Amino acid sequence: MSDILVKIDGKDVEAREGMTILEAAQSAGISIPTLCHHEKLEPFGGCRLCIVKVQVGDWSKHVVSCVYTVEEDLIVTTRSEKIDQIRKMILELQLAHAPDSPELLAFAEEYGADKDRFEKEASFCIHCGLCVRYCDEVKKKNAVGFVDRGIRKEISFIPEVAARECWNCKECFELCPTEALQAAYVLAESLISATPSFKSEK
């Protein structure tokens, strides 16, 4: 694989072909905030927090760095007023669901996000999909998945699979950026519904 030279925040960075901007930046010690990224998983591009500006010649665009791959002569800006404004809003939107998430609060501090800007809808889940994708891509069990769409979308354990696979795993709990309890709760609920004696009571 050949090396590609890109400029990130004014710094020359050598990246391998196929690398994402996020990976290239990380390799050069430049930090870009992420919520849904995990090095073992395929890029998801859901949280959009890692948004950066890319420029080639006269052309420029805002892209998410976890998906966009490096190309020759690319100039990347990871912080600007606009970028910070977008990140701040993304954090504020997420904090309405998970106001106590340490990870979110740390970013909120950095970007001046107001955790109380939007009315609270504490669902804990911020739909980063880490649990869903980890279970699928790494564990290959698909015990947890997304159900429904849009604002009704939520994570759900599949009772039949979860009853068989989850007791001895629970590796997704610590991936959860908001509240591991959320995952535990959803899991417990699905396990109960998989147990025939409880089913009738639900």
Place this chain on the structure above:
Amino acid sequence: MTRINSPAELEKVRKGILSNRDPKKPCITLCSGSACQATGSGEVAASLEAEIEKQGLGDKVAIRKTGCHGFCERGPIIVNHPAESAYFQIAPEDAPEIVAGAVKDDAVVERLLYTDPDTKEKITYESEIPFYKHQQRLVFGSNGSIDPKSIDDYLAIGGYAALEKALFQMNPDQVLEEVTKSNLRGRGGGGFPAGRKWAESRNAPGDEKYVIVNADEGDPGAYMDRSLLEGNPHSVLEGLMIGAFAIGCREGYIYVRQEYPLAVENLTTAIQQAEEYGFLGKNILGSGFDFSIIVHRGAGAFVCGESSALMTALEGRAGEPRPKYVHTAIKGVWDNPSVLNNVETWANVPLIINKGADWFTQIGTERSKGTKIFSLVGKITNTGLVEVPMGMTLRDIIFKIGGGIPGGKKFKAVQTGGPSGGCIPENLLDLEVGFDELTKAGSMMGSGGMIVMDEDTCMVDVARYFIDFLTDESCGKCVPCREGLRQMLKVLTRITEGKGSDGDIELLEELSVVAKEASLCALGTSAPNPFLSTVRYFRDEYEAHIKEQRCPALSCKELITYHIDPDKCQACMICFRKCPVEAVDGAKKKIHVIDQEKCTKCGTCFEVCPSRFSAVQKISGEPLPPPIPEEKRTITRKSKAK
């Protein structure tokens, strides 16, 4: 049906079909599209058939059930051939006269003809009716003359001649060049040049490549793709075949909404007939080109109209857009190069190949060539599908073709481009329709929805309605769209309920910027348009809601009060009787009064109050007039005073 193995055989079959048809034989064509079926064209067809039988004209008069004629407001529609007289709003009882008239050279059933609303004169021919006169029906025109279930009908009007030309007189490069030269732009949304997309796929590495028809028409109020698929499915298939030949594909998909059963039925029949004749399958017409088409039914998600979401759904997974910055033309279905075009785009292709790019580029504007089908709906006299050359003004479409606003109301705005399009105000009515022109005005071409709104429409509520639709249809994958829309909907709802506060407009603007810049797919990046375009042109309405708790259009329920003007009320008892919650107090000769505690603001009293009285009023943003004293409520006293 025999398989056709060469161009010569095709011409022989075509001649055979034509020689078996007597152009002078009376034929009653009846619109049988979904819209006309809803207004009873099925029953009309049955009674026509029974009547032909009864009058013993079985061998003298033919009946043909065609696709949509476009003038849905006046359906079911009949056009007699060869006389070409057109009848509208046909009921089964009209059958005897229609059938009897069909066999006579000059017999026209006067009362079924179209009456010009201005001159009150009867108009005999479709082509002379204002609704049709100003249209240029190139893509849609054959709908009215062919039976979509008959491939022979399509062959009789020259169908599959473009495919034959492409396969035998051109090579793939020449086909591609012709389409590129025509500057045909995608009719489904973004207006991306079809030729460029095709070339991208053709030049992309890979042996397996696909062509796909996007028939996931999900915009509220839009149904042009449905009508094309229902009325002239072969034109879409032919376009797809030509595209496949140019790009180098052996397989094509038609992704069609589950909600379009008739379109699926007619498509399936069309594909089967095309296979039997050898327009599909191996060695098409003996050319060596192999191609087959699979119909895939969508599961009912608006977001699947987005190209990468549609392809993900085609693969059998949940229809969510892909985050990757790679064109689907290069990596689409199963990561293979895939060209996705909308129904109408594909249907334009045979025309371009038959008549040439030079002919096509004469129609339209500098950057938007050809015609566009619009679905003209809302507060408009002539609801229906209209096909006009690009560059026609909105004013001409709405007033010349559409017949203006019914009920003497004033035009307020036209919403174009589907839910993520925008509202265009009256002072821009002379805008010439085209991809770039509409985008510049803050709206878009989209797939061609055109919803006309009159003075009674609240623009804040319109924005709320479309944002609500998009919130429901967002896939929920990315934050700016899912969470941004959730908050936008909350704020807009608050404003329409009179609970808005200073800073709401700015908050909506901020959320819009984030959705536009940071969303994953086009649904999210265009989702703020309903808000942005209405706040751009109707900011005063937003401010009236927020600052004065007033809805200028008198439409937002929470902000209006119904009131009976005591000077106008004639105590006719109509609203008293019709009120579903008994909120109207009154009696004979006793001026009616609305009990505001009981009133649910359903508007029934307003609607039923005779227009000669117009006593029921809607009040917004101002206090209710003081109640009329009991002793002054008797009408006799009032008339004595006068």
